[in-house]
Amino acid sequence: MNFQDGIAVVLLIAGCFFYLAGTVxxxxxxxxxxxxxxLTKADNLGLMLVCAALAVLAADWRISxxxxxxxxxxxxxxxxxxxxIARHARRGWE
Amino acid sequence: MDTAHLVDLLLAVGMVVLALQVVSERAVLRSIILxxxxxxxxxxxxxxxxxxxxxxxxxxxxxxxxxALMMMAWRRLxxxxxxxxxxxxxxxxxVAVPVALLAAALVATIGLSALNIDPHANGAGLxxxxxxxxxSLGNPVTGVLLLFRNLDTLLEMAVLLIALLGARAVSTxxxxxxxxxxxxxxxxxxxxxxxxxxxxxxxxxxxxLAGTNEPGGAFQAGAVLAAGGVALVLTARLQPGERPGVxxxxxxxxxxxxxxxxxxxxxxxxxKLLVLPGTWAIxxxxxxxxxSIGLTLAxxxxxxxxxxxxxx
Numbered sequence: 303m304n305f306q307d308g309i310a311v312v313l314l315i316a317g318c319f320f321y322l323a324g325t326v327x328x329x330x331x332x333x334x335x336x337x338x339x340x341l342t343k344a345d346n347l348g349l350m351l352v353c354a355a356l357a358v359l360a361a362d363w364r365i366s367x368x369x370x371x372x373x374x375x376x377x378x379x380x381x382x383x384x385x386x387i388a389r390h391a392r393r394g395w396e
Numbered sequence: 397m398d399t400a401h402l403v404d405l406l407l408a409v410g411m412v413v414l415a416l417q418v419v420s421e422r423a424v425l426r427s428i429i430l431x432x433x434x435x436x437x438x439x440x441x442x443x444x445x446x447x448x449x450x451x452x453x454x455x456x457x458x459x460x461x462x463x464a465l466m467m468m469a470w471r472r473l474x475x476x477x478x479x480x481x482x483x484x485x486x487x488x489x490x491v492a493v494p495v496a497l498l499a500a501a502l503v504a505t506i507g508l509s510a511l512n513i514d515p516h517a518n519g520a521g522l523x524x525x526x527x528x529x530x531x532s533l534g535n536p537v538t539g540v541l542l543l544f545r546n547l548d549t550l551l552e553m554a555v556l557l558i559a560l561l562g563a564r565a566v567s568t569x570x571x572x573x574x575x576x577x578x579x580x581x582x583x584x585x586x587x588x589x590x591x592x593x594x595x596x597x598x599x600x601x602x603x604x605l606a607g608t609n610e611p612g613g614a615f616q617a618g619a620v621l622a623a624g625g626v627a628l629v630l631t632a633r634l635q636p637g638e639r640p641g642v643x644x645x646x647x648x649x650x651x652x653x654x655x656x657x658x659x660x661x662x663x664x665x666x667x668k669l670l671v672l673p674g675t676w677a678i679x680x681x682x683x684x685x686x687x688s689i690g691l692t693l694a695x696x697x698x699x700x701x702x703x704x705x706x707x708x
Contacts, residue, residue: 375595378591382587382588385584386582386584389582
């Protein structure tokens with residue numbers, strides 16, 4: 303295993319940890335807002351770390367740019383859907 | 397067992413468990429969500445089987461558009477009958493176990509006999525690949541869909557049109573705001589649409605053009621286009637209309653018209669039926685098919701014969 307693989311493995315493990323933490327939060331937290339809080343923050347970071355690991359492994363600018371784009375699109379979708387779910391939940395209670 | 401086999405095993409077990417949950421879940425909404433998850437795992441399985449065209453189609457049509465269609469159907473059921481949530485009845489049908497056993501036996505028989513098939517030396521696939529080198533197409537899937545078996549593709553377009561007509565015949569007209577499920581004035585919605593809709597057009601065009609040489613094609617592109625339309629319907633930027641205008645009618649039938657027009661028109665030049673005259677014909681037909689597929693799926697989602705802009 304060379305230096306490049308080592309960095310990728312560390313990034314992948316860190317990414318998986320954040321995904322695991324986000325999923326545990328989604329399953330264990332009590333209400334909609336806490337669950338969204340756990341899911342969106344941890345998963346966005348997890349996706350970034352996994353994308354970074356893949357970019358390191360690919361060692362190619364084009365693929366790295368595409369991975370960054372995937373991460374940004376994931377951020378966009380997660381942000382807006384979490385925002386809409388949270389608004390809907392609050393409106394439902396009032 | 398190496399890592400690749402472990403991934404395959406996880407996918408296979410996951411698909412069976414998900415499929416069981418889809419059919420045994422009592423709450424319809426959970427069933428629909430599980431079906432979408434199943435579609436995504438299925439797309440991963442196609443990727444592992446080195447069938448990226450099928451993976452794209454499964455993700456875009458099987459998981460994406462079908463999931464959205466089923467959720468909209470569930471919502472309309474709730475609107476029609478708000479007191480009675482659409483849950484499956486208690487208890488299992490008496491034929492469930494025999495049917496499941498029969499299906500399992502069938503799958504096992506097909507799988508076991510498929511294991512014993514030797515690749516034929518002069519199989520149709522090899523001949524088709526040889527013929528494909530004479531054309532300018534690099535993607536064998538597109539070659540089969542538009543050159544070798546294009547009657548099938550033509551009839552698929554006809555089936556899609558008939559499905560739309562059937563849905564129009566049986567469904568009650570949707571209220572203008574029924575399809576919109578989000579607060580249309582929420583601050584981030586406009587920003588999301590401003591990025592998402594141009595992006596869906598861009599990705600659809602890319603899939604269409606890439607389809608000649610790489611994975612992609614009219615069906616995947618049309619589904620991505622429909623996703624943009626679904627986003628516009630959900631946020632009430634497009635609303636169900638009463639009657640389709642000329643543009644809608646032309647766009648819905650464009651794929652069929654282009655296919656039949658070129659395929660039959662070629663006979664005037666002494667060729668056989670549906671022999672496409674060149675790459676330009678493939679581009680014209682695929683573009684028309686993409687527009688038709690995208691609009692048909694969006695119309696099915698909105699449950700309306702036409703889509704109109706939001707009244708100012």
